[in-house]
Amino acid sequence: MAEAQLHVRIQEGFQQEVEEEKLLDCMRCGFCLPACPTYLHSNFDETQSPRGRIALMKAVRDGMLPFDDSIEESLDLCLGCRACEPACPAGVEYGSLLESARNVIQREKKHSVKEKAARYGAFKHLFRNQRTMERATGFIRFYQKSGIQALTRKTGILSLFPSIMKDMEAILPILDKSRIKKGHTYESTKRTTKIAFFTGCMMDTIFSQTNQSTVKLLQQLGCDVWVPENQVCCGALQGHSGELDLARENAIRNIEAFLAQDVDYIVNNAGGCGAFLSEYDHLLKDHPELLEKAKAFSEKTIDISTLIEKLGVTGRSLKLKDGRQAILTYQDSCHLRNVNRVVDEPRAIMQSIDGATYVELPTADQCCGSAGIYNLIHTEMSMRILDSKMDDVKATEAQFLLTSNPGCLLQMKLGIEKAGLSDQMEAMHLVDFLAEYVDVE
Amino acid sequence: MLSPSIIQEFEQLCGKENVQHSNASKLANSYDATANFQALPDLVVSPRNTEEVSGIVKLCQKHEIPIVPRGSGTNLAAGTTPTKGGVVLLFRHMNQILELDEENLTVTVQPGVITDELHAFVEEKGMFYPPDPSSGKISTLGGNISENSGGLRGLKYGVTKDYVLALEVVLPNGEIIRTGGKLAKDVAGYDLTSLMVGSEGTLGIVTAATLKLVPKPTHNQTLLAVFDSLEKAAETVSAIIAAKIIPATLEFMDQGTIQVVEGYKQIGLPLDAEAILLIEQDGPEEIVASDMATVLTICEKYGAREISKAKNEQEAEDLRRARKDALSCLAQLTPTTMLEDATVPRSEIAPMVREIIRIAEKYDVRIHTFGHAGDGNLHPTAVTDARDKDEMKRVEDAFAEIFETAVNMGGTITGEHGVGEMKSSYLEWKVGPSGLAVMQAIKQAIDPNNIMNPGKMFAKSTRKRVVVHDG
Numbered sequence: 001m002a003e004a005q006l007h008v009r010i011q012e013g014f015q016q017e018v019e020e021e022k023l024l025d026c027m028r029c030g031f032c033l034p035a036c037p038t039y040l041h042s043n044f045d046e047t048q049s050p051r052g053r054i055a056l057m058k059a060v061r062d063g064m065l066p067f068d069d070s071i072e073e074s075l076d077l078c079l080g081c082r083a084c085e086p087a088c089p090a091g092v093e094y095g096s097l098l099e100s101a102r103n104v105i106q107r108e109k110k111h112s113v114k115e116k117a118a119r120y121g122a123f124k125h126l127f128r129n130q131r132t133m134e135r136a137t138g139f140i141r142f143y144q145k146s147g148i149q150a151l152t153r154k155t156g157i158l159s160l161f162p163s164i165m166k167d168m169e170a171i172l173p174i175l176d177k178s179r180i181k182k183g184h185t186y187e188s189t190k191r192t193t194k195i196a197f198f199t200g201c202m203m204d205t206i207f208s209q210t211n212q213s214t215v216k217l218l219q220q221l222g223c224d225v226w227v228p229e230n231q232v233c234c235g236a237l238q239g240h241s242g243e244l245d246l247a248r249e250n251a252i253r254n255i256e257a258f259l260a261q262d263v264d265y266i267v268n269n270a271g272g273c274g275a276f277l278s279e280y281d282h283l284l285k286d287h288p289e290l291l292e293k294a295k296a297f298s299e300k301t302i303d304i305s306t307l308i309e310k311l312g313v314t315g316r317s318l319k320l321k322d323g324r325q326a327i328l329t330y331q332d333s334c335h336l337r338n339v340n341r342v343v344d345e346p347r348a349i350m351q352s353i354d355g356a357t358y359v360e361l362p363t364a365d366q367c368c369g370s371a372g373i374y375n376l377i378h379t380e381m382s383m384r385i386l387d388s389k390m391d392d393v394k395a396t397e398a399q400f401l402l403t404s405n406p407g408c409l410l411q412m413k414l415g416i417e418k419a420g421l422s423d424q425m426e427a428m429h430l431v432d433f434l435a436e437y438v439d440v441e
Numbered sequence: 442m443l444s445p446s447i448i449q450e451f452e453q454l455c456g457k458e459n460v461q462h463s464n465a466s467k468l469a470n471s472y473d474a475t476a477n478f479q480a481l482p483d484l485v486v487s488p489r490n491t492e493e494v495s496g497i498v499k500l501c502q503k504h505e506i507p508i509v510p511r512g513s514g515t516n517l518a519a520g521t522t523p524t525k526g527g528v529v530l531l532f533r534h535m536n537q538i539l540e541l542d543e544e545n546l547t548v549t550v551q552p553g554v555i556t557d558e559l560h561a562f563v564e565e566k567g568m569f570y571p572p573d574p575s576s577g578k579i580s581t582l583g584g585n586i587s588e589n590s591g592g593l594r595g596l597k598y599g600v601t602k603d604y605v606l607a608l609e610v611v612l613p614n615g616e617i618i619r620t621g622g623k624l625a626k627d628v629a630g631y632d633l634t635s636l637m638v639g640s641e642g643t644l645g646i647v648t649a650a651t652l653k654l655v656p657k658p659t660h661n662q663t664l665l666a667v668f669d670s671l672e673k674a675a676e677t678v679s680a681i682i683a684a685k686i687i688p689a690t691l692e693f694m695d696q697g698t699i700q701v702v703e704g705y706k707q708i709g710l711p712l713d714a715e716a717i718l719l720i721e722q723d724g725p726e727e728i729v730a731s732d733m734a735t736v737l738t739i740c741e742k743y744g745a746r747e748i749s750k751a752k753n754e755q756e757a758e759d760l761r762r763a764r765k766d767a768l769s770c771l772a773q774l775t776p777t778t779m780l781e782d783a784t785v786p787r788s789e790i791a792p793m794v795r796e797i798i799r800i801a802e803k804y805d806v807r808i809h810t811f812g813h814a815g816d817g818n819l820h821p822t823a824v825t826d827a828r829d830k831d832e833m834k835r836v837e838d839a840f841a842e843i844f845e846t847a848v849n850m851g852g853t854i855t856g857e858h859g860v861g862e863m864k865s866s867y868l869e870w871k872v873g874p875s876g877l878a879v880m881q882a883i884k885q886a887i888d889p890n891n892i893m894n895p896g897k898m899f900a901k902s903t904r905k906r907v908v909v910h911d912g
């Protein structure tokens with residue numbers, strides 16, 4: 001009885017929130033299938049494909065089938081990487097469909113214990129605002145010192161995470177308290193461009209070094225970099241997991257924080273966050289009073305590689321320090337590539353470095369399996385994707401595997417560790433690589 | 442519904458993990474690329490080899506369960522919708538290229554190999570597999586063979602059937618036969634290979650195929666010509682052929698399509714042009730150069746008002762874009778896109794396009810046409826909304842009249858997409874009652890219990906002919 005009510009509630013939710021017009025845009029041509037990592041890594045299972053997922057959403061909405069576990073699993077296993085969007089000739093807005101479907105399911109359904117724990121811990125607390133994230137960082141620092149058992153006993157949470165937590169431990173960078181001052185403007189000598197810097201919660205804690213490198217590089221290129229004080233997490237993790245209301249709250253706070261000063265760009269160095277920031281106007285489409293501001297915000301959003309390319313970094317002399325020679329390769333951030341369609345800029349930068357040879361990773365355009373916290377929840381699929389990715393990485397013979405997003409970076413570090421390549425290869429954020437190994441004249 | 446004990450028999454045969462019956466699995470195999478058709482199967486089975494396919498067929502025969510072979514489900518004729526339920530057969534494990542024979546210029550593949558993957562594989566070795574359906578990045582060779590698919594290169598190189606040398610087929614009684622061989626000549630008995638090609642999964646299951654390859658052309662050139670009138674474009678097509686040039690590609694778009702493509706892509710297509718031709722030639726350098734010079738002169742002579750010639754592969758790809766994006770742009774226009782492929786003799790292209798425009802007006806529906814001008818294969822595409830029952834009825838009536846017009850011009854109801862369920866009630870219009878009877882007799886002889894893809898190709902009754910306007 002309870003089940004019956006659930007599937008009816010979900011059908012009604014789909015009818016109200018999963019837009020029929022968008023579902024009907026899909027002409028079922030199947031062109032998205034070869035772009036979809038879960039389709040490819042499930043040995044071509046149509047239930048794990050974009051076309052299949054859209055058909056499932058439509059079937060539930062139309063009442064052709066009742067929502068059940070098999071349908072939930074299909075939608076759950078989607079990485080949300082949105083590689084299906086650029087592949088689609090009909091312009092189907094898959095990301096938006098998935099987001100609204102997940103929002104309905106999340107609202108109507110109690111979560112499985114494992115996921116609940118992860119969600120509770122991650123979303124409600126960690127990513128809500130910077131302070132709790134910092135506290136959590138202390139948490140992880142403690143975890144680093146004491147090892148997994150102590151923490152598991154204390155919280156009970158980590159025991160719910162699969163074994164990759166162990167592998168994760170090996171690759172987590174030494175945590176460092178952020179040295180980027182909120183509310184401060186880092187001035188440059190030339191002062192040609194005014195930038196508001198989005199610090200990102202993961203970037204500002206686990207990868208705070210990258211933020212420092214970013215600010216320094218921007219200053220060097222003539223930017224005044226203002227770090228708005230009241231900024232919060234972009235809301236992507238919540239938004240992608242069916243917590244749209246939480247995501248909207250964060251969006252509204254960020255819009256207020258960033259539009260307080262007139263800037264040329266709002267820059268970020270995390271592809272996943274950037275994509276979400278650039279879609280605030282879509283997220284707030286039902287808030288007409290905020291729409292203008294949301295649009296202004298989204299339009300100013302830019303990722304670091306696009307910005308420094310615009311600022312002419314490739315026109316300068318870029319050289320590997322100490323006359324070094326190295327092979328570089330690059331793993332796209334899914335959302336930077338598929339949502340913001342930034343493909344050429346990071347490559348142009350890597351290709352213009354003297355001493356470096358850029359080798360394209362053949363599957364760079366495919367998700368690495370990190371996908372927010374996907375790797376913690378759907379570990380099996382995630383590791384299948386990662387292992388095959390690492391085979392390709394290995395074949396490039398690169399010494400540096402660069403990325404543009406913290407989640408991908410962690411996953412790449414994990415991949416290198418798992419593949420036993422740590423003595424030959426290092427995964428880094430593009431900006432850190434520039435800071436550490438490249439002379440920018 | 443299949444009983445648990447029957448499902449168990451399939452599981453014993455193919456392994457539990459290769460037999461799916463969750464709601465999600467059934468639904469994900471309930472459709473293909475045909476708008477408005479959908480039906481759930483009872484079971485989805487993924488055999489690992491020919492023996493398992495044979496075992497599945499025997500089981501289905503024993504329990505009289507329908508079998509629907511499914512490649513990637515991209516056909517446009519409702520060929521893989523499990524109309525009568527039953528087992529959907531997938532070839533996800535049977536997707537290997539088995540052998541490349543450089544001496545005999547053949548390649549042997551399993552049915553699940555993706556068309557473009559075969560292209561890449563043989564081209565890397567300097568060989569060429571010409572059939573190139575626009576869906577090649579996801580369609581399977583099993584699907585291509587069973588639909589006898591064509592493509593942009595059809596005019597010069599022919600279609601899939603011209604490249605199938607030998608097949609391994611599991612018949613509806615479970616027996617495995619091998620037809621044809623790596624032979625340029627073979628007249629031993631009926632040509633069963635040809636019978637199987639294009640049979641849409643109604644006569645048996647293709648489990649392996651040996652395909653003919655040709656040497657890869659070394660050069661190609663591309664141009665796009667814009668015309669003020671349909672007739673001028675059509676005359677150009679005829680004149681090119683009359684000049685004894687067979688271009689590799691000779692594609693066409695009408696004004697409606699041009700306007701829609703330009704609306705979405707803003708690539709500078711003239712909105713008042715009535716037609717665009719995309720022309721490509723491939724082969725040895727000198728021949729390509731001289732052919733394309735002649736083509737250029739002909740285009741000018743027959744009144745092309747603008748001609749763009751590609752200087753390199755990138756520019757060629759830009760020119761192709763307009764034609765390649767045609768369907769997707771049309772698809773963005775409205776919720777439902779119904780793509781047909783009525784085909785007429787080359788000489789009838791202009792009159793046929795005029796007729797399509799007239800018929801669309803008559804039924805008050807939007808139909809835009811593009812297609813393979815070189816071989817008379819047109820794709821009149823209705824942009825509509827499946828939820829609007831009244832309009833859907835008018836679209837159906839309009840297509841009926843388009844089919845009839847095509848047949849009257851010496852053409853056919855489908856040039857390359859197949860009959861499936863969608864066009865089954867029109868088949869008799871093309872082949873006549875005696876032709877249909879022969880086909881039904883063949884089907885009856887090979888598949889007496891009608892378990893192979895039932896509900897496809899043959900309809901319960903033929904659609905009544907519309908009265909064709911003759912003015």
Ligand SMILES: Cc1cc2nc3c(=O)[nH]c(=O)nc-3n(C[C@H](O)[C@H](O)[C@H](O)COP(=O)(O)OP(=O)(O)OC[C@H]3O[C@@H](n4cnc5c(N)ncnc54)[C@H](O)[C@@H]3O)c2cc1C
Nearest residue numbers: 512513514515516520575581583584585587590591642647
């Ligand atoms: C955007 C788009 C563009 C297209 N362009 C073209 C084009 O240019 N030219 C063209 O000809 N077609 C075109 N098509 C139609 C379609 O792609 C082709 O018919 C293609 O060959 C189907 O391949 P598939 O693997 O998807 O087969 P499916 O659609 O899965 O199956 C097609 C038929 O073959 C049968 N079948 C599949 N595998 C086997 C097997 N192993 N044994 C026996 N029967 C089998 C099925 O039962 C079905 O009847 C296009 C379709 C789309 C959506």
Ligand code: SF4
Nearest residue numbers: 026027029030032088
């Ligand atoms: S490519 Fe687009 S239209 Fe085609 S099946 Fe995928 S989502 Fe649907």
Ligand code: SF4
Nearest residue numbers: 036078079081082084
């Ligand atoms: S978002 Fe990624 S995983 Fe999900 S359907 Fe699209 S391509 Fe597949």
